[in-house]
Amino acid sequence: MKKLLALLLCLVMVLGLGTTAFAADAKSNDIVILHTDDVHCGVTDGMGYAGVAAYKAEMLKTHNYVALVDCGDAIQGGTVGTLSGGSYLVDIMNEVGYDFATFGNHEYDYKIPQLVKLSKQAKFEYLACNFKYLGTGTTELNYKPYEIVDYGGTKVAYVGISTPETFAKSTPAYFQDENGNYIYSFCEDDDGSALYKTVQETVDAARKAGAKYVVALAHLGNEGITEKWTSKAVIANTTGIDAVLDGHDHETISTKVSNKEGKEVVLAEAGQEGGRLATLGKLTIAADGTITSELISAKDYTAKDETVAAYVNNIIASFQDSVSKVVAKSTVS
Known part of the structure; x- marks a missing residue:
């Protein structure tokens, strides 16, 4: 009898291990890249950062490989950004779990020294292939032109591209030395x-380094943008990019554009149709190589990550206390 019980116990254990292994294997190996852009301090707008975090957590339950990226203009546009010089926004993005971001033109609104601090504070990496320092020595700004991530043997390169419109749409003096020379x-x-040349060289370098797919994190836009610097123009004048996740013009789009060789490139932007964070972008690179784009509406997705929600609310409460403090009173009417 004891031998029979021991045999049954071993059988149960083996079956249990098999079930666990099957459950692990049941997760998809498709690569999911969630993307935001032009949040402009709208931390609780739309689905809010708590909604973004919840959706990412949901994807991680069913997918082995999930990334979260931002395509610029996250840290400026509201009191939470102004009072902290963008620091609160970087803290929140760290809490949500961003992996990469590119510089939008408004990331520079707090001046380069502050952006240096923010780039060091960020747990995610800033990427920008076309932002060049022309001064003597080196800049302390912490960023790379691209980064490659290995997802179970499939290497994806993320390339950052910032709009050349930044000089006109930020403050030109922030990019000059004391003599007025651009550095x-x-x-x-x-x-x-x-x-186009710089982007192409960066894409080629990423491919040479082993990237199977190249995803551009761009702050370029198309509507109302200088034509030669639009994301569509960059796609049309380059090769080797598989998808462009865009920002800058606040448009909400999911389409395909032909590159220099006539090959279709996915172009997607979460934008601001319906407001900030009204839409979350989702790019999927399937195991068979198919690349698709989807837009997740805040109207359809209402879940919130309670930890992130509490974190954001604590930050909002802290700066609201600062704003409401009485500095001085006057008897003059």
Whole structure:
């Protein structure tokens, strides 16, 4: 009898291990890349950062490989950004679990020294292939042109691209030395070729380093944007990019654009149709190589990550206390 019980116990254990292994294997190996852009301090707008965190957590339950990226203009546009010089926003993005971000033109609104601090504070990596320091020595700004992530043997390169419109849409003096000479460049020129060349060189370098797929995190836009610097122009004048996740013009889009060789490139932007964080972008690279884009509406997805929600609310409460403090009273009427 004891031998029979021991045999049954072993059988149960083996079956249990098999079930556990099957459950682990049941998760998809598709690569999911969630993307936001132009949040402009709208930390609780739309689905809010708590909703973004909840959706990411939901994807991680069913997928082995999930990334979260931002395509610029996250840290400016509201009191929470102004009072902290963008610091609160970086803290929140750290809490949500961002992996990469690119610089939008408004990331520079707090001046370069502050952006240096923010880039060091970020637990995610800032990427920008066309933002160049022209001064002597080196810049302390912490960023890379691209980064490669290995998802179970499939390497995906993320390439950052910032708009050359930044000089005009931020403050030109922030990019100059004391003599008024520009010490930074966004690869701006008369016909866009400098930008295309830099992007192409970066994509080629990423491919040479082993990337199977290249995803651009761009703050370029298309509507109302200088034509030569639009994301569509960059796609049309380059090869090797599989998808462009965009920002800057606040448009909400999911489409395909032909590159220099006539191959289709996915172009997607969460944008602000319906407001900030009204939409979360979702790019999927399937195991068979198919790349698809989807837009998740805040109207359809209402779940919240309670930990992130509490974190955001604590920050809001802290700066609201600061704003409401009485500095001085006057008897003059």
